[in-house]
Amino acid sequence: MTEFALDRFDLDAFVASTFAEDLGEIGDITSAAVIPETARFEGVMDSRDAIVVAGMPIAEAFFRALDPNVEIDALVEDGDRVPAGTDLMRLTGLARPMLTAERSALNSMQHLSGIATMTRNYVKEISGTRATLLDTRKTIPGLRALEKYATRMGGAQNHRMGLWDAAMIKDNHVAVAGSVREAVRRAVSAGIDRIIVEVDRIDQIEPALEAGATHLLLDNMPPEMLRHAVDMVDDRVPTEASGGVTLGSINEIAKTGVDFISVGRLTQSAPAADIGLDFAEI
Incomplete structure (x- = not known):
C-alpha cells in the first residue's frame, strides 16, 4: 500500500x-x-x-x-x-x-x-487569471483533513485548517471590539502573525491595513466594488473575494484582480x- x-x-x-x-x-x-x-x-x-x-x-x-x-x-x-x-x-x-x-x-x-x-471545475473557470481558489472551514465534523485533501487534489489551496492557524476577524468580532481598527489592534497585541480581516465596506479597508491586517477578505462585494477595493489595497496585502461565489460567477470575480477566491460549497455542497x-x- x-x-x-x-x-x-x-x-x-x-x-x-x-x-x-x-x-x-x-x-x-x-x-x-x-x-x-x-x-x-x-x-x-x-x-x-x-x-x-x-x-x-x-x-x-x-x-x-x-x-x-x-x-x-x-x-x-x-x-x-x-x-x-x-x-x-x-x-x-x-x-x-x-x-x-x-x-x-x-x-x-x-x-x-x-x-x-467540483474543485477542478472551479479551478478551470479561473485559469489564466491571477486568482487562486481556496476552500473554507465549512467541512463535515471529523472529516476536515480528508475534505481539504480532496480540494488539493482538485487544484485548490487550503485556507485555514482550523481556528488555531490564523486569526480571522469577522463582523461579530468587530461588533464586540467596537471597530475594525480596534479588533485588528487587539490581534496584533496578542502576537498573532496572520491576521485575516473580513470587510464588506470600502471604508473599512484603510483602518484594517493601518492597524496591521495581513490579508483582506472582501465579503459579498459585487465585481465593481471588488475592483475598487483591489485598487485601494494596491498589493499591500493579499486580497480574497468571498461570499456567494458560484461556478457561473467565479470567472468575473477572478477578473477583478483579487489574489484569492474562497468557495464554501467545495466541501459543503459537492x-x-x-x-x-x-x-x-x-
Whole structure:
C-alpha cells in the first residue's frame, strides 16, 4: 500500500471508527450467513462519471484492514482526471471481508472524488487569471483533513485548517471590539502573525491595513466594488473575494484582480461521484 499521511489525520483510527459504526458489536451478519468463509472474489472499482480521483489510499486501507493479504492493483492516482467508465482499482481476495469493506471504501471514494471534481471545475473557470481558489472551514465534523485533501487534489489551496492557524476577524468580532481598527489592534497585541480581516465596506479597508491586517477578505462585494477595493489595497496585502461565489460567477470575480477566491460549497455542497464496485466469484 502506498504510504498515506496527512497532518492531524490518523488513517488507522479513521478506518477503525468507520468499521465500528458499520459493524456494531455483531459484524456483517449478511456476508457471514450467505458467503462461505473460503470463497474468493475478484472485483473492479470503476467510475460511472468523469471525475477527478480522490481517496484511493483510503479505499485501499479499508480492504487491507479486513484482509491483509488482499491483492490490490491501483490503476489511477489521486488527482488524476478520468473519463466515465474508467477502471480505478482491481481487487482479488477473500469474499467476506471484501464485501464488508465495500461500502466504507466506496463512501470515501465517492465523497472525496466529488469534492475534487467540483474543485477542478472551479479551478478551470479561473485559469489564466491571477486568482487562486481556496476552500473554507465549512467541512463535515471529523472529516476536515480528508475534505481539504480532496480540494488539493482538485487544484485548490487550503485556507485555514482550523481556528488555531490564523486569526480571522469577522463582523461579530468587530461588533464586540467596537471597530475594525480596534479588533485588528487587539490581534496584533496578542502576537498573532496572520491576521485575516473580513470587510464588506470600502471604508473599512484603510483602518484594517493601518492597524496591521495581513490579508483582506472582501465579503459579498459585487465585481465593481471588488475592483475598487483591489485598487485601494494596491498589493499591500493579499486580497480574497468571498461570499456567494458560484461556478457561473467565479470567472468575473477572478477578473477583478483579487489574489484569492474562497468557495464554501467545495466541501459543503459537492455531490458524490458515481463510483461502483462489481465482484465475481473465482
